[in-house]
Amino acid sequence: MTALLRSSISPTNHAAPRAVLAVIEGGRSEAESLAELQAIGATVRVAKNASLFQGGDASDRVYKVVSGAVRTCRMLVDGRRQIADFFLPGDFFGLDWQATHSFTAEALADTVVISYPRRQLESLAERNPAIQRLVMSMLCKGLAASQEQVVMLGRQTAHERLAWFLLRVRERSGGSDEIDMPMSRMDMADYLGLTIETVSRGMSEFKRRQYISAINTHQIRLTGLNALQALASGESVH
Amino acid sequence: MTALLRSSISPTNHAAPRAVLAVIEGGRSEAESLAELQAIGATVRVAKNASLFQGGDASDRVYKVVSGAVRTCRMLVDGRRQIADFFLPGDFFGLDWQATHSFTAEALADTVVISYPRRQLESLAERNPAIQRLVMSMLCKGLAASQEQVVMLGRQTAHERLAWFLLRVRERSGGSDEIDMPMSRMDMADYLGLTIETVSRGMSEFKRRQYISAINTHQIRLTGLNALQALASGESVH
DNA sequence: CGCAAGTTTGACGTACATCAAGTAGTGTGG
């Protein structure tokens, strides 16, 4: 509905506002080699609903969220939309490693990302095993996330999807029972393969059952973790 | 229903029945470096419906299909099943790069695969950029495939899914209009997030519309490519 | 405060699932 125009992007080099804290498989933090990575990053500001790249664009950059949140999505010709994933601070995205992006990336809110030139990252990875492992780990995380989503979309009911989603956001944002959700009901629906009405009804039902208590629309407290986990994993709680 | 037991696996070293023909991004065939890969592969025979690995198993091997076909799937507690992907001759799978596999791999038919030890492949990749790029390209292909499936499952109707599936199998198996499908209706249904009845009705409908003509249940001729493509991409043909 | 956008709730429709009954392939033993 609302036209999503490309934002005015303002790249400013070597001003990464946060240290790279990624700890890769094996447990070592490898700060020294990741400094190399930090050196090639450029900070970029994106306005709410503006896009970082569109499906079909040359995929020549990789991104990391610093603050705010990002969604990757695809639109079908008749307006149906599917969101592939959400990215929170610390997450990498845009790592398609194909010639062109197959999804569009948009900011959920005013967002700051660090952008890395793909060519430089690639050659860095070839020479530096730590970077290589980091890239691998990012790709694998993406693959795993996508495959979990496939199971969810293919075989779970609306309630199960919702429970699964809430638990997933919880985990990704630190594991506290009080989670905030930067995305709208529309975004949730388009991620879960549902409509906003079904999502809304589900949330209301969960409140009634006291699985959750709402602070406001974008902030929720999980009060029935066990019940939600049972639902999400496909046990029939009825 | 039918219990799927682990097959009696008979590994015989350095007997790769086919040359590695993968052409990686950039177009060069890099046969010399891939010979290294071939050296660490072991040929394995798997009986129909036997599993190569189960979800939860340590992921210490990567596989390539030589002949036959493989599915990766997950079963929910109540018997619902989702197939993540099918793998035809030439395809790599099992490349989770996590500690354990999150899906089970089973043979659709009597199948021959080459199995590579993960540790060796990993160290090979660190020293050999061609192998590294090959691994990357495999991961990225997997990610892209999974994300396409997400869109399909999240936002397409039963007919659209079927059309999409037929075209996908066509592409993957060489692009001929006469395609054979090693998977059962059950497998198709579990891949597409549908029931066998819905798949069957869809196929019948496509025959009626002359989008396809069946040679037999596992062999089909596509006779309305345009119509199928329109359907698959989400245009409403009605 | 007041409007517009986002969310919730209700009434109703429909695409696909479920249940059930055939029909056609596929392998086995005589």
Place this chain on the structure above:
DNA sequence: CCACACTACTTGATGTACGTCAAACTTGCG
């Protein structure tokens, strides 16, 4: 080669979870 059983597939009748349409209600921003 055919009879038999078994499994896979097809087709029909019916149910239901979720979508669609519509109207309140709520929230946030100028």
